Amino acid sequence: MRYSNATNYALHTMVHLMLQPRENLVGVQELAEMQHLSPTYLSKILTKLTKAGLVESTPGAKGGYKISRTKHEISFLDVINATEGDNSLFDCSIHHEGCLIEKVMWQAEENMKSELKSKLLIDIAKEAESKQE
Amino acid sequence: MRYSNATNYALHTMVHLMLQPRENLVGVQELAEMQHLSPTYLSKILTKLTKAGLVESTPGAKGGYKISRTKHEISFLDVINATEGDNSLFDCSIHHEGCLIEKVMWQAEENMKSELKSKLLIDIAKEAESKQE
DNA sequence: GTATTAGGGATATTAGGAGTCTCTAATATC
DNA sequence: GATATTAGAGACTCCTAATATCCCTAATAC
Numbered sequence: 657m658r659y660s661n662a663t664n665y666a667l668h669t670m671v672h673l674m675l676q677p678r679e680n681l682v683g684v685q686e687l688a689e690m691q692h693l694s695p696t697y698l699s700k701i702l703t704k705l706t707k708a709g710l711v712e713s714t715p716g717a718k719g720g721y722k723i724s725r726t727k728h729e730i731s732f733l734d735v736i737n738a739t740e741g742d743n744s745l746f747d748c749s750i751h752h753e754g755c756l757i758e759k760v761m762w763q764a765e766e767n768m769k770s771e772l773k774s775k776l777l778i779d780i781a782k783e784a785e786s787k788q789e
Numbered sequence: 790m791r792y793s794n795a796t797n798y799a800l801h802t803m804v805h806l807m808l809q810p811r812e813n814l815v816g817v818q819e820l821a822e823m824q825h826l827s828p829t830y831l832s833k834i835l836t837k838l839t840k841a842g843l844v845e846s847t848p849g850a851k852g853g854y855k856i857s858r859t860k861h862e863i864s865f866l867d868v869i870n871a872t873e874g875d876n877s878l879f880d881c882s883i884h885h886e887g888c889l890i891e892k893v894m895w896q897a898e899e900n901m902k903s904e905l906k907s908k909l910l911i912d913i914a915k916e917a918e919s920k921q922e
Numbered sequence: 923g924t925a926t927t928a929g930g931g932a933t934a935t936t937a938g939g940a941g942t943c944t945c946t947a948a949t950a951t952c
Numbered sequence: 953g954a955t956a957t958t959a960g961a962g963a964c965t966c967c968t969a970a971t972a973t974c975c976c977t978a979a980t981a982c
Contacts, residue, residue: 657790657791657792657793658790658876658879659879660938661940664881665882668890671890683958684959692883693941694942700940700941702959702960703961706960713958713959713960714948714949714958715947715948715958716956716957716959717950717955717956718949718951719957719959720958720959721959740790743791745790745791749798757800760908761792761865764901767900768900768901771896771897772893772897775893775897780893793970794970817928818927826972827972827973829974830972832928836929836930839928846927846928847979847980848927848928849927849928849980849981850924850926850927850979850980850982851926851980851982852926
């Protein structure tokens with residue numbers, strides 16, 4: 657069980673966008689080069705982020721992506737849900753109601769998600785920025 | 790990202806074995822029927838559990854599996870590690886040292902594993918037993 | 923010896939992730 | 953309005969890992 661590469665790329669992309677000046681649009685070209693990805697592939701991932709309302713896109717010349725103005729406080733969990741979907745990590749193989757194993761697994765997953773919800777991308781971006789100076 | 794079916798089957802199998810009388814051997818035939826699986830497939834999973842030291846196997850007529858005598862306090866994490874392997878859920882796609890994203894993800898994973906380590910199968914087995922009565 | 927059961931290896935089969943290509947739609951600039 | 957540029961959508965290929973089966977071997981009870 658592993659997080660997909662898409663999640664990995666998405667998180668890095670989001671942090672990069674967070675470090676941009678306000679309202680500055682960044683094209684998929686630049687974002688892809690930074691991570692050594694093909695633009696068409698990263699484009700798929702960015703569309704997911706757009707649909708999830710985490711970034712806003714502008715098509716056409718001089719277009720690109722920027723962090724959503726409406727949604728503040730974007731968390732790790734937000735990005736992960738956008739790329740991985742929000743299905744649960746474990747479902748009892750025997751479909752008997754109230755499976756005790758399932759219950760334990762769900763609790764553990766819930767706690768992890770709760771932690772990832774409390775971690776904000778903006779904090780990571782700021783920390784990365786301060787380290788570079 | 791999901792836990793494999795193997796993990797699901799393994800957990801149910803372990804709980805079933807825990808409910809057996811001491812030193813009682815259960816064949817893969819019975820274990821497979823209970824979960825509507827093919828014996829050959831479940832056999833593969835049981836071999837992993839054996840190698841991880843969670844169960845003990847006896848080949849030959851009247852053979853089968855039983856919970857390990859030496860390893861007490863078997864946790865959810867023990868079973869998961871046996872079936873999933875112990876690789877991390879997330880590795881930074883750009884291989885830059887001290888990635889802050891990676892750091893956050895590792896912390897969340899660590900917490901989940903810590904919780905799954907504290908959950909013992911024997912408690913689940915006992916609870917299931919009391920519910921059936 | 924014979925029946926039974928675990929273990930190991932080889933081999934399909936399948937599902938989903940990873941990634942590319944092409945066409946369409948929207949926007950800026952001239 | 954024409955053109956260049958950029959996001960979006962869909963079909964498609966490729967690869968890997970999970971899933972599952974089959975067959976042979978080794979060990980054990982009787």
